[in-house]
Amino acid sequence: MAIKKLPDKCSLCGGSKKSGETTFTADLGFGVVVVRNVPATVCSQCGADWIEDNIAAKLEKIVNEARKKHHIVEVMSLSA
Ligand SMILES: [Zn+2]
Secondary structure: OOOOOOOOEOOOOOOEEEEEEEEEEEEOOOOEEEEEEEEEEEEOOOOOEEOOHHHHHHHHHHHHHHHHHOOOEEEEEOOO
């Protein structure tokens, strides 16, 4: 029996997705940026996460700011 792939299922394990939060990390070479409480769709089975475009844009801004400041470790929270 073939299992139809639905967009609301995890593409990795087929588990169900739910809205939640994830932690985003970026390696800048000289340091790392950690952003907590990032709104995301999370797989309830394997924990894979998907970040929406508008959130990804915010993260990109944060990464660019951190790159300018040149901190070794930058930890922040992205609460809606
Ligand atoms: Zn999954």
